[in-house]
Each structure stands twice: as C-alpha cells, then as structure tokens.
Amino acid sequence: MHFDHSFDRKKTKQIMVGDVPVGGGAPITVQSMTITKTADHEGTLQQIYALAGAGADIVRCTCNKPEAAEGLARIVPRSPVPIIADIHNNHRMALAALDAGVHCLRLNPGNITDPSKIKLIAQEAKDRNVPIRIGVNGGSLDSSLYDADRGVTPEALVESALREISYFDEVGFDLVKISVKASSVPLMIEAYRQLSEVTDYPLHLGVTEAGPPPAGTIKATAGIGTLLAEGIGDTIRYSLTADPVEEARAGRTLLEALGLRERKNVDLIACPSCGRAEIDVYKVANDAVAAFEDLKIPLQVAVMGCVVNGPGEARDADLGIAAGNKRGHLFVKGVNVAVVPEDEMVDQLVDWAIFLHEQGVEATMARAETTRDSARRAADEDRARNLDERGEDANAAETKIDLIRKRKEDSAI
Ligand code: SF4
Secondary structure: OOOOOOOOOOOOOOEEEOOEEEOOOOOOEEEEEOOOOOOOHHHHHHHHHHHHHOOOOEEEEEOOOHHHHHHHHHHHHHOOOOEEEEOOOOHHHHHHHHHHOOOEEEEOOOOOOOHHHHHHHHHHHHHHOOOEEEEEEHHHOOHHHOEOOOEOOHHHHHHHHHHHHHHHHHOOOOOEEEEEEEOOHHHHHHHHHHHHHHOOOOEEEOEOOOEOOOHHHHHHHHHHHHHHHOOOOOEEEOOEOOOHHHHHHHHHHHHHHOOOOOOOOOEEEEOOOOOOOOOOHHHHHHHHHHHHOOOOOOOEEEEEOOOOOHHHHOOOOOEEEEEEOOEEEEEEOOEEEEEEEHHHHHHHHHHHHHHHHHHHHHHHHHHOOOOHHHHHHHHHHHHHHHHHHHOOOOOOHHHHHHHHHHHHHHHHO
C-alpha cells in the first residue's frame, strides 16, 4: 500500500470570493497583491493577468483613494480572477470599493477602529453579499491591545480579530475570513493555532513583511507550511519584497509540494551532483527550470548528473535525463528511451515532456520503439565506462571512512 500523502484539514465555513470558494474543504487558494497604482487600470490588469498565469487564484489591489476605486470599477469586469480591495484608514474607500463591484474587502482592525464605521461597512457588504477579510497585522495592532511587557502577543492578535467579529455580529454579517499575520514566524504560527481553536471562519495565512527571497520565501514557507501541515489554513499569501509573480509562484509551489493542489507546472527534481557527475548539473537544472517555466505540464521531470545512479534514483519521475560520456540518456518512468547530444539535453527534455504530457506513456513508449534497445545499451556502456574511470567509490567516501576507522583503531591502541 502506498503512503497516504494527504493532510487532514480542519473543516471551516465556506465563503465565496467571486466564483472562488474559500474554506469548507475547498482547494486551498493562492493570493497575491498588485504593486501598480490601481488607478492605472490597464497596468494593473496586466499585472493581474501575470499573477493569474503564475498561479494566483485571487488578487488584491489597494483602494487608497477615489481614483483607485474608479480603477477597480474598470478592473473588476475584465479581471480573470476575483478582486479584493485593500482598505487602509478611510472607511469611505471600503464603500467606494463595494460600489466598484469588488468581490471582497480586506479591513485591518488596527486601522479603522471606530465601531460605527466598521458596522456600516459590514452592513453594506452584507447587503451585497460581499465577504470581508479581517486582516490583523502584528505591525499595526490596535494600541489598546499591546501588552506593556510582552509587546505583540498571539493572544492580542486573536483578540483583535474577535473584537472585529463582534462588531460584524451586531449587524448579522458572517461572510468572513481572517488573518493574524506577524513578521515573526513563531508568533504567527501560535496566533493562527489559537485562532483556529476559537473560530470556524476560514483562515488566510501569511507571514507579513517576510522580505526579499530567498530568506523571505523561507520564512513564509516555514510559517505557512507548518500551519498547512497541521490542517490549518484555507487561503495563503507570500508577502515578499519581490515581483508579485514570485509570490504567486511560491504559493502555488508550496501547495503542490504539500499535495494540497494538483500540479500545474513541471516539478523539476535534480540530483545534488557529486564526484561522479558528467555535466554541470546546476547549469542544466537551471536551464531546464527556465525552459519549463511557462509550460503548463504537470509532470515530475528529473535532471541527473550521471547515468550510473541517475535513472535509478529518479525512477519515480515521469521523465528524466542523465548525463554520460558527452550525451544525455533520456528515460520515461525509469525506462531508457533515447540518447541525445549533451548540448541538446534540455531541448530534448522539453520536447519529450510535451509529447508525454499530450500523448501519454503508451504513445511515448511507442515513439521510442526503435530507439529503446539501443538507448538501454548506450546507457549500460556509459554506466560501465563511468564506473571504470571513476571506480566504485567516485566520491572517495569509502577511502575516507577507512581513514577514520584506522585513526580510531590507532588511538585505541
Ligand atoms: S551519483 Fe550521479 S545522480 Fe547521484 S548525485 Fe552523483 S552525479 Fe548525481
């Protein structure tokens, strides 16, 4: 029996952001945010399309002034994905965004604190059936919730969200999702855990101000990934100091890696390289990542540095290539199918991946009908040649271990 790769998820209520369900067992969604001026509706739409292409299911745009709300009125009907308006201090901008027809609002309880204004927004959102994200943020927490000794605490982040919910309750509004973000990963993890205990509303996960990649991506992955693995979270956003397309890609990659979303793009795996490698694995792997970047091929593809161990180590990949004697050995599901010149490795990998994706394994094996035997023989030859030239112990590991053991024996004497 195969290992069960899925995680149990906490059941939350479901809301609809436009036509995208969030919570209640719906697929976890990826969000990102535009960095254009929302008033520049053409420029913003271009970015929204780029984000949707990179895997964003929902996109947020700032609505900080009337011109931005007007931009939203033009953007919403042409957007390929639902649009959330990000509201800052001015409650009128929330009402203007609703007039513009946005699919959701994001309110920060630390920014709009007057209960009457919050209730007015909730009432208007309720009348239009538009959900609101309560977006608590450690950096802009309502000052009344700061702990004099401990600063921002998980309890305070949760309390801020609950307070906002109580205002919404007063007008009977419950189309809610919640985030309790902080730039500290342990703080946000604990806040979300506590929040998940006390509410069934869907949760939007994120590490705020994570910073530039790669550190920012790692921080966000640590926080979001930990919670998702615990079954907490219904929608996610990477807040990176980078092109938002990177955010969307990172979010999508995390969900695919955790098996929480169907794979949309190539999952490229590569060996770490070692003394046996017969190509520059880093370069070929990076070239392959670039070549597959815009192709929607949901396959696992392997780039391996040698034919001695490569095909075996990557036998679970759908397709792969291993280097040997200035040529590339292509394999499908562990079976050698063709030999290609070294400088064509990436092009051929892409060509076979497209064929495999479009025609399936059987047709691919049929395509390799005439080359399969010679490909296997060539791989055997190159495997034997590599072993001959580099020996059984290409990384000198056994030699080093002998030395270590000898030193141990000597000192024992
Ligand atoms: S043995 Fe071959 S496939 Fe494995 S790490 Fe070394 S070069 Fe890569």
